[in-house]
Amino acid sequence: MEVLEKNIMISLAENAVKAALNKGAQDAEAYVYEGQASNIGIELGQISKINRIIDRGLGIRVAANKAIGFAYTNIVEDPKALESVVVSALSSARAGKPDQDWNGLPGKKPYAATEKTFDQKIANLSSEDLVQLAVTMLDAAGQVDKRVFPIEGAVGAGYIANAIANSNGIAGFDRGTVIECSVATVAKEGNSVTPVCFEFNAARDCRLDPAWVGKEAAKMAFSALKPKSVETKSGKVILTQFALQELLTYTLINAIRADSVQRGQSPFKGKLGEKVASEDLSIYDDGLFAGGLRTGSFDGEGMPHQKTPVIERGILRNFLYDNYSAKKDGKESTGNASRAGYLSTPGIDTTNFHVLPGNKTSEEMLSEVEDGLIVYYLQGAHSSNPVSGEFSVVATPAWKIKHGKISHCSRGIMLAGNVFELLKNISVVGANERQIGQLISPWIQVENVRVIGQ
Amino acid sequence: MKDLLTKINNIAAQKFGAQYAEARAQKLYKTALTLKEERVEAAKQGIENGVAIRVLVNGAWGFASVGSFDWAILEGAVSDACRMAKLASERLKTPVKLADTKVVEDQVVSKPEKNPANILMEDKIKNALAINRTSLGFNKKIKSCTVDYFDLTGSSFLVNSEGTNVEQDKLYVWARITASAQNEGVFTFSREEIGSTAGYELFDEQVPEVLGEKVAKLAIEQLTAKSPKGGKFPVVLGPNVVGVFVHEAFGHLAEADLALSGGVLASNLGKKIGSNLVTFYDDGTIPSAFGAFKYDDEGVPSHKTLLIKDGVVTGLMHNRETAQKFKTEPTGNARAEDFRVEPIIRMRCTYMAPRDQKFEELIEDIKAGYYFKSFRGGQANLDGTFQVGIQEGYEIVNGELGTAVRNASISGSTLETLHHINAVGKDFMLDPGRCGKGQTAFVSDGGPHIRLSEVVVGGSA
Numbered sequence: 001m002e003v004l005e006k007n008i009m010i011s012l013a014e015n016a017v018k019a020a021l022n023k024g025a026q027d028a029e030a031y032v033y034e035g036q037a038s039n040i041g042i043e044l045g046q047i048s049k050i051n052r053i054i055d056r057g058l059g060i061r062v063a064a065n066k067a068i069g070f071a072y073t074n075i076v077e078d079p080k081a082l083e084s085v086v087v088s089a090l091s092s093a094r095a096g097k098p099d100q101d102w103n104g105l106p107g108k109k110p111y112a113a114t115e116k117t118f119d120q121k122i123a124n125l126s127s128e129d130l131v132q133l134a135v136t137m138l139d140a141a142g143q144v145d146k147r148v149f150p151i152e153g154a155v156g157a158g159y160i161a162n163a164i165a166n167s168n169g170i171a172g173f174d175r176g177t178v179i180e181c182s183v184a185t186v187a188k189e190g191n192s193v194t195p196v197c198f199e200f201n202a203a204r205d206c207r208l209d210p211a212w213v214g215k216e217a218a219k220m221a222f223s224a225l226k227p228k229s230v231e232t233k234s235g236k237v238i239l240t241q242f243a244l245q246e247l248l249t250y251t252l253i254n255a256i257r258a259d260s261v262q263r264g265q266s267p268f269k270g271k272l273g274e275k276v277a278s279e280d281l282s283i284y285d286d287g288l289f290a291g292g293l294r295t296g297s298f299d300g301e302g303m304p305h306q307k308t309p310v311i312e313r314g315i316l317r318n319f320l321y322d323n324y325s326a327k328k329d330g331k332e333s334t335g336n337a338s339r340a341g342y343l344s345t346p347g348i349d350t351t352n353f354h355v356l357p358g359n360k361t362s363e364e365m366l367s368e369v370e371d372g373l374i375v376y377y378l379q380g381a382h383s384s385n386p387v388s389g390e391f392s393v394v395a396t397p398a399w400k401i402k403h404g405k406i407s408h409c410s411r412g413i414m415l416a417g418n419v420f421e422l423l424k425n426i427s428v429v430g431a432n433e434r435q436i437g438q439l440i441s442p443w444i445q446v447e448n449v450r451v452i453g454q
Numbered sequence: 455m456k457d458l459l460t461k462i463n464n465i466a467a468q469k470f471g472a473q474y475a476e477a478r479a480q481k482l483y484k485t486a487l488t489l490k491e492e493r494v495e496a497a498k499q500g501i502e503n504g505v506a507i508r509v510l511v512n513g514a515w516g517f518a519s520v521g522s523f524d525w526a527i528l529e530g531a532v533s534d535a536c537r538m539a540k541l542a543s544e545r546l547k548t549p550v551k552l553a554d555t556k557v558v559e560d561q562v563v564s565k566p567e568k569n570p571a572n573i574l575m576e577d578k579i580k581n582a583l584a585i586n587r588t589s590l591g592f593n594k595k596i597k598s599c600t601v602d603y604f605d606l607t608g609s610s611f612l613v614n615s616e617g618t619n620v621e622q623d624k625l626y627v628w629a630r631i632t633a634s635a636q637n638e639g640v641f642t643f644s645r646e647e648i649g650s651t652a653g654y655e656l657f658d659e660q661v662p663e664v665l666g667e668k669v670a671k672l673a674i675e676q677l678t679a680k681s682p683k684g685g686k687f688p689v690v691l692g693p694n695v696v697g698v699f700v701h702e703a704f705g706h707l708a709e710a711d712l713a714l715s716g717g718v719l720a721s722n723l724g725k726k727i728g729s730n731l732v733t734f735y736d737d738g739t740i741p742s743a744f745g746a747f748k749y750d751d752e753g754v755p756s757h758k759t760l761l762i763k764d765g766v767v768t769g770l771m772h773n774r775e776t777a778q779k780f781k782t783e784p785t786g787n788a789r790a791e792d793f794r795v796e797p798i799i800r801m802r803c804t805y806m807a808p809r810d811q812k813f814e815e816l817i818e819d820i821k822a823g824y825y826f827k828s829f830r831g832g833q834a835n836l837d838g839t840f841q842v843g844i845q846e847g848y849e850i851v852n853g854e855l856g857t858a859v860r861n862a863s864i865s866g867s868t869l870e871t872l873h874h875i876n877a878v879g880k881d882f883m884l885d886p887g888r889c890g891k892g893q894t895a896f897v898s899d900g901g902p903h904i905r906l907s908e909v910v911v912g913g914s915a
Contacts, residue, residue: 049515264597383843385830
């Protein structure tokens, strides 16, 4: 199915805004989404299915007497359905109660250019091309060791476009592509099965290394065989990007959202300008990062994406704002209103959460650890206390580092502590950055982490 | 709708030679609310219509989904699905086959006392406000309270090339309440979820004011709780924690697709992996339970599936594809979140069967241990490593409940831990929840109180 043209998507949004104003809305904002994706599914080591998903829809947010209503539909071809979605949004608003803090929708601001977010080559890929990538990845995984099995995986390519319009004159359109491949592996020996090991590549342009993904996932599972126990004590831990993403999503990222701060749900309240982390740590929220998975020219409310310093050399610099929370604090939106397609109202989230790299390679980091652990994957991070930052998670698996070398794998190790203490105990930030979800980060070494062995 | 879906299947079979074709349509209407500190963030309504087409050609799957009932678009989608299946089949080593199942023609009508679609948005807001207000007013130390409310009504249609034709009403009512408290630099957080497939009458049982107070109390109590000691301890788990333990530590391993993917259960069918006290079910037939339904998204009637009996693994949860691989019957566990995605094996209501002991008997012999009453989250790995984070917990000292503990978690290997269950209570409770496996599914989990002779407790003290 052909994708919707830019002018069609913008006029769908503008017409919905006009209709809402005509029916008595004080403010109106319409968001139009289109996603088309193809996905090769791998199950039990073989390509067994191909999926194609086309999803389009429009969501409209209106204010009537300072009360907010929202409605969406996935039927965008039918003018009647569009009219009824406007009516639904207004009736929802009128059912609600006024919000005295509502100070309208944002106004128009210029957008910066983005780099490497759209690649026609991805949009042109055929299912055959994607199958070929999957075969390359599986072959590479299969060649590592016969005890390793690629259990599941996927190769997918997608096109996403969104348009936004509001009653203050915002009219924006953006489109992008993404391609990814991933594989999960386990290794089996006798009755022992390793935890699931996982590797992936994701990119906005057509740069993907499926052979590397297959090989790395298989090597990881292989090295997780023959586990040994470790002792219970506090010590050095290197967290890789997978582990960091798990740990930070539910704690640090919650703490820097302006709405969390305003609602007393952040330990960072009142701490702007104070030292909250090790001097080695600098983090920017960068919605314009070239080729970033969350890069785009504007956010879910049509505010321009920007680069916002969050922590600089350990000092807390800024919180992340959407329009509503910014107006409440008398500030400007930082372009952090995020949407789940057309199905939801915007909420505050990071764009690309960029931990600035240091200058040590992964080899240097490992070689300088006399006694410690390296943790790839964590289990249970979502059960952390999002307000206090306290966590108690399982490393599945972790590898013991002895005299600068990885000595053996260990399973079922628990790590416990507080993320905000952990930030202060960072001793090394590596140079090996990569993006996983919203996080762009290198490895990070932390001192004095409570490790509970089996 | 039946004719439209049949036409899709006919094209797949006649034009592309599909061995099997299935067209699933939905017409759903959702309303949702988020309230924060008595502020209605947005009152939301939405319509989601669409069709999912799944075909099996030469032993491989093709799947296409579109948010439209337009014939030209559907015709394109079914052609796409068939061509993609054909392409996938080219490198297939083991072709997919489906277990036989009875052809079903049925219409399932839900009969709610109070249909959420007929409740005014004003009343839903009033109800959510009452929860929000009670929680915030409970204690000055409560700093925030969020109420998320959601309901879904509508119909789903399934027609397959074997003649199955099922129309089912869908109805879900769900709410989650979270509160945070703060005092002297200590931050706590609590959560409660309710849900039903019966109707809006859920709120007649779950009185808003009682709910609000319950969540607030949990957050306040944690303020003065201490950190648990890390290490191995005897513990007693409440039904809420047992539910998530059964779901995470065992349930996922008993999903046949994960068992096939190298999970530890495939090689343990028929073997004893737990104490005699361990009997688990996954049951899709409990009336009005969150996660119960009459037919799954392959048109297979929902079963009450026995997974472990007296410590011996007796069965797995299947769709038609895995049932064929294991030479058994499909159990009605194939569920798709919506038309955008294909059905996969999901749990329904997963629980441990009760036995005969009283709560007092479970704790009386424990000199130093913990009682974990409700959970914050849980996760499992195919190798049988599980983790459950605890929201409400207490020390047990010399057979009696002691001080509250906060931010504890338990973890271990499922296959070892099931042997450590040495006492099971006679009470029983089922709690609603949502499970993520790429797609979200509404489920229930539960059981009685149980005692574990030992488990690793993750604590920072």
